[in-house]
Amino acid sequence: MTPNFYTPFSMESIPILDVSLNKYTAINLSFDNQELKGFDFEDLEECQNYIDKVLKNNNATVAYGGYLEQRNLYQCKSIFSGMGQPQRNIHLGLDFWCKAGTKVIAPLNGEVHSFRNNHATGDYGPTIILEHKNKSKVFYSLYGHLSVTSLIDLYKGKSFCKGDILGELGTPEENVNYAPHLHFQLINDIGDYIGDYPGVCAKEDLDFYSKNCPNPSLLLNLETC
Numbered sequence: 001m002t003p004n005f006y007t008p009f010s011m012e013s014i015p016i017l018d019v020s021l022n023k024y025t026a027i028n029l030s031f032d033n034q035e036l037k038g039f040d041f042e043d044l045e046e047c048q049n050y051i052d053k054v055l056k057n058n059n060a061t062v063a064y065g066g067y068l069e070q071r072n073l074y075q076c077k078s079i080f081s082g083m084g085q086p087q088r089n090i091h092l093g094l095d096f097w098c099k100a101g102t103k104v105i106a107p108l109n110g111e112v113h114s115f116r117n118n119h120a121t122g123d124y125g126p127t128i129i130l131e132h133k134n135k136s137k138v139f140y141s142l143y144g145h146l147s148v149t150s151l152i153d154l155y156k157g158k159s160f161c162k163g164d165i166l167g168e169l170g171t172p173e174e175n176v177n178y179a180p181h182l183h184f185q186l187i188n189d190i191g192d193y194i195g196d197y198p199g200v201c202a203k204e205d206l207d208f209y210s211k212n213c214p215n216p217s218l219l220l221n222l223e224t225c
C-alpha cells in the first residue's frame with residue numbers, strides 16, 4: 001500500500017525511513033532561527049527537547065531539513081575548525097530527526113561502496129555509502145549516524161534494492177553524541193574517500209560542494225525547506 005504521506009511529502013515521494021512514520025515537518029536549525037539564540041548545542045537534552053517541541057507543535061513524527069543550512073551547531077566541535085582553517089558550518093546533507101532504532105530504507109538500488117564507524121566526537125558515527133549507477137553516470141549516497149549493528153554483515157559490493165532496510169538510527173552513544181537523526185547526502189565525485197565524506201563545508205568552498213553534493217530533496221521528491 002502506498003503510504004499516505006502528510007504534507008510536505010507528495011504521494012510520489014520515495015521513502016528513506018520506516019514508512020509507518022508518515023508525518024513529516026520542516027525544522028530550521030540555521031543561524032537565523034531566533035528560537036535558537038543562546039542555545040547550547042553541546043547539551044544533548046536541550047537539543048532533543050527542541051526537536052521534540054517542533055514535532056509536537058506540528059503533530060509530526062519526523063523533522064527534516066538542513067540542506068545548505070548555515071548552523072551554529074558545529075562551533076563547539078573541534079573537527080569542524082582545524083588550526084588556521086576556516087570554520088566549516090554549512091550543512092551539505094538532509095537531516096531526518098526521529099527516534100533511535102528507526103529503520104533506514106534504501107531509496108534507490110545500489111551497492112555498498114564503503115562503510116565505517118567515524119567515532120570521533122561530532123562525526124557521523126556508523127556510516128554507510130552506497131554507489132549507484134544511472135546509465136553511464138555513477139553517484140553516491142551517504143547515510144550517517146546509524147547504529148553500530150547497521151554495519152554488521154556489510155561488505156563492499158553488497159547489493160541493496162530500493163525499499164530494502166539498510167540499517168537503523170543510532171543512539172547518541174553510537175552516533176556520536178547527537179540527538180538521533182539520519183544524515184543523508186548525495187555525492188557526485190567521491191574522490192578517495194572511504195566510509196566518510198565531508199558533511200559540512202566552509203563558505204569559501206560552498207561553490208564546489210553545492211555542485212558535488214546536490215539537494216537530496218530532489219531525489220526523494222521532497223518539498224524543499
Ligand SMILES: [Zn+2]
Pocket residue numbers: 066091093094095182183184199
Ligand atoms: Zn546532517
